[in-house]
Each structure stands twice: as structure tokens, then as C-alpha cells.
Amino acid sequence: xxxxxxxxxxxxxxxxxxxxxxxxxxxxxxxxxxxxxxxxxxxxxxxxxxxxxxxxxxxxxxxxxxxxxxxxxxxxxxxxxxxxxxxxxxxxxxxxxxxxxxxxxxxxxxxxxxxxxxxxxxxxxxxxxxxxxxxxxxxxxxxxxxxxxxxxxxxxxxxxxxxxxxxxxxxxxxxxxxxxxxxxxxxxxxxxxxxxxxxxxxxxxxxxxxxxxxxxxxxxxxxxxxxxxxxxxxxxxxxxxxxxxxxxxxxxxxxxxxxxxxxxxxxxxxxxxxxxxxxxxxxxxxxxxxx
Numbered sequence: 001x002x003x004x005x006x007x008x009x010x011x012x013x014x015x016x017x018x019x020x021x022x023x024x025x026x027x028x029x030x031x032x033x034x035x036x037x038x039x040x041x042x043x044x045x046x047x048x049x050x051x052x053x054x055x056x057x058x059x060x061x062x063x064x065x066x067x068x069x070x071x072x073x074x075x076x077x078x079x080x081x082x083x084x085x086x087x088x089x090x091x092x093x094x095x096x097x098x099x100x101x102x103x104x105x106x107x108x109x110x111x112x113x114x115x116x117x118x119x120x121x122x123x124x125x126x127x128x129x130x131x132x133x134x135x136x137x138x139x140x141x142x143x144x145x146x147x148x149x150x151x152x153x154x155x156x157x158x159x160x161x162x163x164x165x166x167x168x169x170x171x172x173x174x175x176x177x178x179x180x181x182x183x184x185x186x187x188x189x190x191x192x193x194x195x196x197x198x199x200x201x202x203x204x205x206x207x208x209x210x211x212x213x214x215x216x217x218x219x220x221x222x223x224x225x226x227x228x229x230x231x232x233x234x235x236x237x238x239x240x241x242x243x244x245x246x247x248x249x250x251x252x253x254x255x256x257x258x259x260x261x262x263x264x265x266x267x268x269x270x271x272x273x274x275x276x277x278x279x280x281x282x283x284x285x286x287x288x289x290x291x
């Protein structure tokens with residue numbers, strides 16, 4: 001018997017599937033066939049089933065089923081527990097870019113009004129400079145600096161919410177590297193499911209795209225770490241063992257991501273063992289060759 005979206009064919013006899021568009025779309029998701037005995041369907045088969053009376057009606061009905069199937073898949077995708085977290089992280093990154101660009105532009109605007117000012121020699125932190133301009137600046141310059149301050153405050157609140165949500169969505173990964181870094185790692189992978197499928201070697205350099213492509217093009221030294229460099233055990237490790245620490249951490253994160261996706265709860269025994277292994281590697285001061 002051959003099963004299609006409109007019905008079942010068995011020895012030339014067709015049994016139509018009596019259902020509306022959404023139910024037919026659900027039927028499509030359950031159909032399975034083998035390429036060994038696969039026979040492409042034709043619109044004449046649908047006509048023999050009584051589903052339609054012409055090729056035009058067949059295409060219209062098939063189009064409706066495809067739309068419903070796409071809508072169901074989109075709903076399922078956005079219903080994932082990591083969908084909102086992914087958008088929150090991307091918004092946070094965009095806010096960082098906007099704040100940095102606007103702060104630099106306001107600093108140059110301020111320098112036009114005060115030619116003797118030079119950030120190169122004063123080395124004033126950006127947030128301190130913006131606060132000063134917002135307080136003492138006149139007119140549009142002061143108002144713009146104040147709005148940048150408000151945006152920076154909103155960014156801080158969003159970062160806090162990202163970390164809190166990551167602790168719920170990715171409890172094991174967040175416990176190892178912190179909620180904010182875990183969320184950025186997930187966003188770089190494209191979601192929790194893609195992250196859970198990545199090998200440790202990819203997780204180790206996730207976020208180091210520029211350095212990785214430079215290595216492939218020019219044979220420069222390969223990157224030893226990407227986003228996970230933000231973990232204290234990696235960026236505080238001696239240079240000679242930093243690659244080893246990053247490799248060990250990535251291995252534990254690969255397991256943690258799988259636990260987060262398939263279990264969704266923290267696993268204390270895993271976290272305790274993983275943290276002990278990471279701490280032991282990070283505390284190492286011997287001369288270990290980088291990978």
C-alpha cells in the first residue's frame with residue numbers, strides 16, 4: 001500500500017483521506033516511505049481518489065496542505081524553550097553595537113565643541129564620558145548622551161534577564177560557564193538543539209569565525225578558543241595551558257548541552273565532576289603543549 005497526503009493506494013484501489021487542511025498537513029508529517037519501493041504520485045491518482053477533479057484543483061489543494069504544514073512547523077519551532085532566549089541574546093548584541101557606535105559618535109561631537117578634549121590621552125572610560133556629557137552637555141548633545149545612558153541601563157536589565165532565562169533553559173551549561181556566556185554560546189550555534197549536536201572541537205572555537213577563516217586561508221595558527229574564552233578558567237589560565245583548558249571545558253559543555261536539551265534539568269553529579277575536572281586543568285601550571 002502506498003500512502004500519500006490525499007489517501008492510500010492499494011492494488012489500484014484508492015481510499016481517500018477525509019480530513020481538512022490542518023489534519024492533512026499532520027498526516028504528511030507522519031508519512032514514511034522507502035526509496036526502494038517509492039513511486040512518485042501524479043495528480044491523476046488524486047482524481048481517482050475523488051479528492052479533486054482536475055490538475056488545477058489538485059495543485060490548489062496541495063498548496064493549501066503545504067501552507068498548513070509550514071505553519072505547523074513554524075509554530076513548533078517558536079514554541080521551543082530556547083526560541084525567546086535566542087532573540088533576547090541577538091537583541092543584546094545589537095544593543096551593544098548601537099551603544100558603542102553612538103558613544104563614539106557623541107565623543108567626537110563633544111570634541112568638536114571642545115577641541116582641547118582628547119580621549120586618546122585622557123583615556124576616559126566610555127560610560128564615564130557619556131555620563132559627563134549627559135550632565136554638562138548643552139542642547140541636543142546632552143539629550144543624546146542621556147538617551148544613550150537610558151539605553152545602556154536597558155541593556156543591563158536585558159543582560160540580567162538573559163542570564164536568568166539561560167539558567168532555566170540551559171541549567172547545566174549555565175552552571176559551568178554562567179548564564180550570559182551560555183546564552184551567547186547557544187545563539188552562536190543557532191539554538192539549543194544545534195548546540196547539543198555539535199562536537200566539542202566545534203564548541204571550543206565557536207565564535208572565533210574570523211580567526212578560523214584566517215587560519216584556513218593563510219595557514220595562520222588555528223584559534224584555541226572562541227566564546228568560551230570569557231570563562232574565568234580559560235582567560236585566567238597560563239598561556240601554555242590555555243588551549244588545554246579550553247579543550248576540556250568544551251568537552252564538558254558538549255555533554256552539558258545534550259543534558260539540557262534531552263533532560264532539561266540540572267544534573268548535580270555531572271556538574272560536580274565536570275567542575276572538578278575543569279578546575280584541576282585550570283590550576284595546572286606545568287608546561288603543557290597547546291593543541
